[in-house]
Amino acid sequence: MNTKQTLSALSLFLALMAMPSLAQTIKTADIPQKVYDYVEFPPHFPSGVRKGMETLFSQRFHYPEEAWKAAKVKETEVSFIVRRDGTVTSVVTDERLHPALADELKAVIPRMPLWYPAYLNGQKIDARVGMTVSLVDTKTGVPYHLKSLVKSIEGYTSVGYVPKPMSASQLATAIAELNKVASVYPEHKPTAVTLSRMQASLGETEAAVLTIDRSAREYELLNPWRTAQDMSAMLAYRPGYNGKDDVAIQLQRAVAFDWAGRENTARRAYDKALQLAQLKVTTGDIGVPVFDEDEQTERAFKRSSLMTDLFYRLDFMDGEQLDDADKARLVTIQRTPENIVPIVDEFIKSGKLKDVKTAQLNERIKKLVNEDARGPVNKRDVQNLYATQVLIVCLRDGQQSALSYVDQLLREDSLRAGARKTLTALRRQLVAHAQQLSNRRQLLRPLACYAPLADDVDTADFHRAAEVLSAVFPLSWLNQTP
Numbered sequence: 001m002n003t004k005q006t007l008s009a010l011s012l013f014l015a016l017m018a019m020p021s022l023a024q025t026i027k028t029a030d031i032p033q034k035v036y037d038y039v040e041f042p043p044h045f046p047s048g049v050r051k052g053m054e055t056l057f058s059q060r061f062h063y064p065e066e067a068w069k070a071a072k073v074k075e076t077e078v079s080f081i082v083r084r085d086g087t088v089t090s091v092v093t094d095e096r097l098h099p100a101l102a103d104e105l106k107a108v109i110p111r112m113p114l115w116y117p118a119y120l121n122g123q124k125i126d127a128r129v130g131m132t133v134s135l136v137d138t139k140t141g142v143p144y145h146l147k148s149l150v151k152s153i154e155g156y157t158s159v160g161y162v163p164k165p166m167s168a169s170q171l172a173t174a175i176a177e178l179n180k181v182a183s184v185y186p187e188h189k190p191t192a193v194t195l196s197r198m199q200a201s202l203g204e205t206e207a208a209v210l211t212i213d214r215s216a217r218e219y220e221l222l223n224p225w226r227t228a229q230d231m232s233a234m235l236a237y238r239p240g241y242n243g244k245d246d247v248a249i250q251l252q253r254a255v256a257f258d259w260a261g262r263e264n265t266a267r268r269a270y271d272k273a274l275q276l277a278q279l280k281v282t283t284g285d286i287g288v289p290v291f292d293e294d295e296q297t298e299r300a301f302k303r304s305s306l307m308t309d310l311f312y313r314l315d316f317m318d319g320e321q322l323d324d325a326d327k328a329r330l331v332t333i334q335r336t337p338e339n340i341v342p343i344v345d346e347f348i349k350s351g352k353l354k355d356v357k358t359a360q361l362n363e364r365i366k367k368l369v370n371e372d373a374r375g376p377v378n379k380r381d382v383q384n385l386y387a388t389q390v391l392i393v394c395l396r397d398g399q400q401s402a403l404s405y406v407d408q409l410l411r412e413d414s415l416r417a418g419a420r421k422t423l424t425a426l427r428r429q430l431v432a433h434a435q436q437l438s439n440r441r442q443l444l445r446p447l448a449c450y451a452p453l454a455d456d457v458d459t460a461d462f463h464r465a466a467e468v469l470s471a472v473f474p475l476s477w478l479n480q481t482p
Contacts, residue, residue, distance in 0.1 A: 035128055036118065036126065039120050039125065040120065041118055041120075043117055044115065045112075045113075045115050046113075046115075048297075052112060052113070053112075053133055054134070054138060056108065056109075056111065056112055057108070057133070058137070058144065062104065062144060063104070063135060063143040063144050064145075065145065065184070066100055067097075067098035067100045068143055068145070069184070072143075073097065074135055074136045074141065075135060076093065078130070078132075079091070079092045079129060079130040081129075082115045082118065082129055083117065084117050084124040084125060084126055085114070086114030086115045086116065087115075088109060088112050088115065089110055091105060093105050101135075105133075136239050136240065137239075140188070141187065142188060143184075146184060146188075149177075150188065153181065153194075156174050156177075156178065156198075156450075157191060161446050161466050161470065162446070162466045162467070162470070165452050165453060165456065166453065166454060168202060170454075171198050171201055171202055174198055175202075178191050178194060178195040178198070179195065182195050182215070186214045187215065187221075187240060188240075189215070189219070189248060192211060192214075192215030192249065193248065193479075194450060195211050196209075196211040196256055197448065197449050197450035200256065200448050200449045201450045201451060201452070205261075206260065208256050208259070208448070209256045209257060209260050211256075212249065212253045213253055215253075216249045216252075216253045219241075219245070219249050220246075222238050222239075222240060223238060223241055223246060242481075243285045243286035243287070243381075244384075244478070247273065247280060247385070250269070250272055251273045251391075251392060252447070254269035254270040254272075254273050255447045258444055259445075259449070267396060270392055274389055274393065274396075277385050277388050277389045277392065281385050284377040284382070286378070287376050287377050287378065287381070299371075299372065302368065303368050303369070306364055307335070307337060307365060310340070311335070313355065314330060317355065318358040321352055326352060330343065337368070340365075341362060341365055379416075381477075382416075382418075387422060387473055387474050389405070389409075394430075394443075395440065395443065395447075398438070399430060402430055403427065403431070406423050406426060407427075410427075426473075429472040430472060433468050433472055436465070443468075445462060445465060446463075446469060
């Protein structure tokens with residue numbers, strides 16, 4: 001080797017020696033780290049993960065229409081990794097989801113603002129988070145890709161039962177706009193009721209019947225407890241569902257059949273609406289879930305405290321009467337109120353749990369969970385339910401039958417003071433407006449139809465009938481969606 005080659009080799013060796021090692025050139029953040037599933041201090045989102053998810057989804061999530069039409073999944077389980085720097089990665093979705101929906105979730109969730117990371121032994125670590133996310137607006141149940149459309153038609157859906165007269169061309173334009181929502185989401189009560197009434201206004205009675213009948217059938221699916229009478233279904237949160245809208249849709253269905261001259265079908269529909277209103281009074285399934293973050297936190301703390309007390313009684317006191325198989329049932333399931341309450345109920349009814357305090361604790365937890373799913377029961381809502389029952393009887397059988405029904409309700413010993421006062425006042429109104437309430441067909445029109453056409457000569461009669469109905473019955477309550 002000549003001198004020049006020797007110097008070149010030496011230079012290369014010295015240069016390599018001066019370079020940092022390969023391991024040193026790789027940033028620590030790029031090295032795959034262990035991901036923890038359970039940590040003492042888990043990741044958390046600054047403003048609360050529920051609020052954060054709702055904000056993220058309302059701004060960025062677009063429910064793929066092909067996925068919505070294939071299966072109306074309104075909430076789903078997801079998991080993801082919160083890295084040490086607070087970023088979100090590695091979203092995992094339910095394998096049963098439509099591919100387009102899964103892809104949308106994997107694209108949107110990593111766009112969350114930074115989390116506070118998990119800690120272990122004073123060090124930031126990567127941790128996996130699992131949670132249930134709502135894929136629709138939590139208050140209305142409307143899929144996010146329809147929210148702008150729903151907003152644009154509020155001018156039609158929020159006017160109540162005495163809207164301004166419209167021309168035939170204006171009604172046709174409105175129907176086309178409403179159909180954009182109803183064709184995809186028939187469960188949206190304001191859209192379905194308004195669309196059906198507009199169609200009836202144009203004389204399209206069969207179209208009106210089909211619109212509201214489809215809506216009623218789809219809305220029933222939001223409330224499986226009504227048919228299944230199953231505790232777990234009753235306690236489940238039902239996005240977009242509330243008991244008042246359920247009654248209003250069933251009543252509108254009966255009115256549409258009645259206006260179309262289908263008497264037998266209409267009578268059966270009135271009977272179904274009446275039975276539903278009676279059931280709502282019995283079950284209290286008329287509330288609206290709480291969405292206030294602070295109130296949710298307070299309710300969650302109260303529920304957790306009661307559950308701790310219940311577990312203590314099951315583990316060390318009243319639960320001593322349970323055999324090994326019974327105890328295994330309590331241990332092998334996730335200890336959530338929705339899972340525990342029905343089992344404890346079963347043990348109480350069978351005599352395996354005998355202490356009164358255990359039963360009282362279970363009932364308090366059950367009430368809280370019921371209210372979380374359905375919302376606290378408003379006394380005024382229950383009073384309006386009684387008045388709605390009378391309205392249904394009046395439309396089905398006439399004013400005299402409505403009077404008799406009120407008298408029947410007033411004879412019930414279990415009737416609360418507020419409801420008694422409401423019904424007593426309603427009875428006076430039934431008597432005072434007896435003549436105006438005697439014409440069933442005239443009463444039906446403002447309920448079945450959206451508005452008279454602008455050139456109708458009987459616009460005044462339409463408005464008078466609507467005003468009488470509104471003076472006697474809680475039409476504004478039925479029309480208003482929480």
